[in-house]
Amino acid sequence: MNRKLANIALPLPLDRTFTYLVPPALESAVEAGRRVLVPFGRKKLSGIVVSFPESSSLPSIKPIIDVLDARPTFSSEMLKLTQWISEYYIASWGDVLKAASPQGATARSTPMVRLVAVNVHELIVQTKRTARIQYAVLSALAEQPLLSVSQLQKRAKSKTILPALQELASRGWIRIEEQTRPAAKPKKENIAVLSETGRLILTEPDPGTPKLTPKQRRILEELQKHDEPISLPSLVRMTRGSLSTVKTLAKRELLKIEQREIVRGEYDNPAEPAPSITLNPHQAHALQSIIGAMSAGAHRTFLLHGITGSGKTQVYIDAIREALKNGKTAIVLVPEISLTPQTVRRFKSHFGADVAVMHSQMSVGERYDAWRLAHNGRIRIVIGPRSAIFAPLENIGLIVVDEEHEASYKQYDSAPRYHARDVAVVRASINKAVVVLGSATPSTESYQNALTGKYELLSLPERVDDAKLPDIAIVDMGTERKRRIEEFKKERKEKGDWTAKLGPAPSVSSLLKSHIDQRLDKGEGIILLQNRRGFSHVVECFECGHVERCDNCDVSLTYHQTKRHLRCHYCGLVKPPPSVCPKCHGTEIRHHAFGTQQIHEELQALFPSARILRMDLDSTSRKGAHDKLLTQFGRGEADILLGTQMVAKGLDFPRVTLVGVISADTQMLLPDFRSSERTFQLLTQVAGRAGRSKLSGEVVIQTLQPSHYSLRYASTHDFAGFFAEELAYRKELDYPPFSRLVLMEFKGENEELVARHAAYVAGLLQPRSGKHFLVLGPADAAIPRIKNLYRKHLVVKDLKSTDPSGSYLRSALLSARDAYLASPLGKNRGVQMIIDVDPQGMM
Ligand code: ADP
Ligand code: ZN
Numbered sequence: 129m130n131r132k133l134a135n136i137a138l139p140l141p142l143d144r145t146f147t148y149l150v151p152p153a154l155e156s157a158v159e160a161g162r163r164v165l166v167p168f169g170r171k172k173l174s175g176i177v178v179s180f181p182e183s184s185s186l187p188s189i190k191p192i193i194d195v196l197d198a199r200p201t202f203s204s205e206m207l208k209l210t211q212w213i214s215e216y217y218i219a220s221w222g223d224v225l226k227a228a229s230p231q232g233a234t235a236r237s238t239p240m241v242r243l244v245a246v247n248v249h250e251l252i253v254q255t256k257r258t259a260r261i262q263y264a265v266l267s268a269l270a271e272q273p274l275l276s277v278s279q280l281q282k283r284a285k286s287k288t289i290l291p292a293l294q295e296l297a298s299r300g301w302i303r304i305e306e307q308t309r310p311a312a313k314p315k316k317e318n319i320a321v322l323s324e325t326g327r328l329i330l331t332e333p334d335p336g337t338p339k340l341t342p343k344q345r346r347i348l349e350e351l352q353k354h355d356e357p358i359s360l361p362s363l364v365r366m367t368r369g370s371l372s373t374v375k376t377l378a379k380r381e382l383l384k385i386e387q388r389e390i391v392r393g394e395y396d397n398p399a400e401p402a403p404s405i406t407l408n409p410h411q412a413h414a415l416q417s418i419i420g421a422m423s424a425g426a427h428r429t430f431l432l433h434g435i436t437g438s439g440k441t442q443v444y445i446d447a448i449r450e451a452l453k454n455g456k457t458a459i460v461l462v463p464e465i466s467l468t469p470q471t472v473r474r475f476k477s478h479f480g481a482d483v484a485v486m487h488s489q490m491s492v493g494e495r496y497d498a499w500r501l502a503h504n505g506r507i508r509i510v511i512g513p514r515s516a517i518f519a520p521l522e523n524i525g526l527i528v529v530d531e532e533h534e535a536s537y538k539q540y541d542s543a544p545r546y547h548a549r550d551v552a553v554v555r556a557s558i559n560k561a562v563v564v565l566g567s568a569t570p571s572t573e574s575y576q577n578a579l580t581g582k583y584e585l586l587s588l589p590e591r592v593d594d595a596k597l598p599d600i601a602i603v604d605m606g607t608e609r610k611r612r613i614e615e616f617k618k619e620r621k622e623k624g625d626w627t628a629k630l631g632p633a634p635s636v637s638s639l640l641k642s643h644i645d646q647r648l649d650k651g652e653g654i655i656l657l658q659n660r661r662g663f664s665h666v667v668e669c670f671e672c673g674h675v676e677r678c679d680n681c682d683v684s685l686t687y688h689q690t691k692r693h694l695r696c697h698y699c700g701l702v703k704p705p706p707s708v709c710p711k712c713h714g715t716e717i718r719h720h721a722f723g724t725q726q727i728h729e730e731l732q733a734l735f736p737s738a739r740i741l742r743m744d745l746d747s748t749s750r751k752g753a754h755d756k757l758l759t760q761f762g763r764g765e766a767d768i769l770l771g772t773q774m775v776a777k778g779l780d781f782p783r784v785t786l787v788g789v790i791s792a793d794t795q796m797l798l799p800d801f802r803s804s805e806r807t808f809q810l811l812t813q814v815a816g817r818a819g820r821s822k823l824s825g826e827v828v829i830q831t832l833q834p835s836h837y838s839l840r841y842a843s844t845h846d847f848a849g850f851f852a853e854e855l856a857y858r859k860e861l862d863y864p865p866f867s868r869l870v871l872m873e874f875k876g877e878n879e880e881l882v883a884r885h886a887a888y889v890a891g892l893l894q895p896r897s898g899k900h901f902l903v904l905g906p907a908d909a910a911i912p913r914i915k916n917l918y919r920k921h922l923v924v925k926d927l928k929s930t931d932p933s934g935s936y937l938r939s940a941l942l943s944a945r946d947a948y949l950a951s952p953l954g955k956n957r958g959v960q961m962i963i964d965v966d967p968q969g970m971m
Pocket of ligand 2: 696
């Protein structure tokens, strides 16, 4: 193969790779999948070698500077996968590779300043009077001839040292250069190893050799006792000795000091061994199907639909054990690892040192170490959130995606905007591996895939150990309010006190209150959900709870305080807020928004003796805080766990017998076509936290929309019913799974300019739309301005009936994008265009 040229994918938002020369000295080291350092403009960038072109038409090609990997970072399989991601999600390959790279491995390039002048002391004198910053820079460099720009900024006590540096450089006194270094390195420690002579001197001291001092003897004996290397700091600590004594012993060759790589993270504390569990017949059947597919060695995707507490995790564990037995490896994706400490612990207790965990609260070094353990084949199971789908395992046999319906599997805030569940399916197909998507509330898309035979459906319809699903009661807060108002009026009349005012409505209904009281008496656990995720204010009728909806889109309208109107974020429809409720003619129209903190105070006042833990983003921002709260609650050190959706997921506490949902409406009313689905999922999940043992559970859901279908089906544990109704709604409006959505976002500081860009791209797409896809908008985004950037959305609906593979849409999108980027408007840097394929949030 010709290896004179190499194509490099660089982490730039450009849809192409770059060709570089392979210098003869590097020829044997340049290999597909390895990271290399290349010049790019005035910078040095690290990129990935992806292929070797025969020739290039470019007039001048720069050489690769260096190879950064001793072994390819990416296997050919990972190159294939990342290329697919870059094409499907319309992202640059380099960006995908960067996302798939171990955190901390991407070389960081730091500007450094090097002293080149020889007569520096003369120059210092020369600059002292006239140029303060130059003087400070030169004085610093006189002590240490290579310093980073930030170090020099500190020394010069000024942020703006660049002009001075440029001046010095132009005179040839200093040179500014880029230094690249990896952000993370393997961590090493010094260890002491007892030598043979050392061992001998303890047992049969040779009369000819000098005697050991008591301190020296203590150290050698300690080493002999442990019979394995000990790190120097621990050795010194254990023997209350000193480092110099250890060094003296090393000089006498009684012990050796060596370096050992240490793995950062929590690998050393083994979890308790797992109890052995016999699967029930449903579990056993699911497991057999998965094992059968694995041994057939063909790619298959299973949707494991198991109600909460039906033992899905146990099926994953047994399937992984089987994969390992056959020499394969496995990836387990969980929605958010810091939120699922219980799940992680279970995997560790079964597989111990074979598991590496990767999550966002780990330090860069810890993550880098976990990545390397997988890359070196020292561990065989990786568990983590969406990015763990890029784990550098070879020979993958099984990929598990737990809670496959979770939106957090979609990366939405930066490119590549991939969906880890869908990437899992593609990775498995490249590897001929098996995928298990598990959920109690599968996404409409996945369930439809299972019904049409694209996936294979496995069901766990019963809870393990004869535990029963909890009874669910729905409380109509509208009726509750009305009754309160009636009572108030009556009382006012009776007392004749016409100045009396009705206080704010309590957040806890009388039913929920009495249930909480009962649990507090019995000392059983209570979980309360207050899902304050709405930034937007919903405007509702105080009497009947009616909320205004869009005429065209079937989403609720959002109130905009600045313009004092209601708006649809799909089509842009605008309405004045009603002064009279169109449904019940009530005149009290209210805005609605309350959070966990307020509820916490209210609960504490209502139940003064209750011990309440609040769990939300604010109370869990510190590392490990989440785990600590859960442990406290699990031990029974608190009565009520109150939180946002964090409390809905994956928790398995046998002592919880009551779950309360303060308001089911916040999620339901979000202007997103998935809001019903998300409501159903959330309610089912949170209800699933109750009654997971011999103690039966109860659930109380408070709402202003008691007849909403997501609630109705959630209250009867009727997934099939919900799915049928949801699917019909999706079909009528051509939403996924009947279409594929692409969200195009335009943002910039100048609202009018942003609107022009969006309209321009809409105009480019319009001529090809109609039969295969529809273009909706542009319209303001649900949050029209974030951090002073205006946002406009275009939604493209690709109809699967006429464009099943999406190829028609893709080609239209790419040509529109290229035409836009080549246009004068597209060259304007004031507006950014973001393309999100299969968006999970439309806001
Ligand atoms: P899911 O993942 O479906 O919510 P889990 O796998 O967490 O359910 O199982 C719930 C609880 O039941 C766990 O504590 C688990 O150890 C236990 N369990 C699972 N399968 C069995 C079984 N076959 N027999 C007894 N207990 C089981
Ligand atoms: Zn609309």
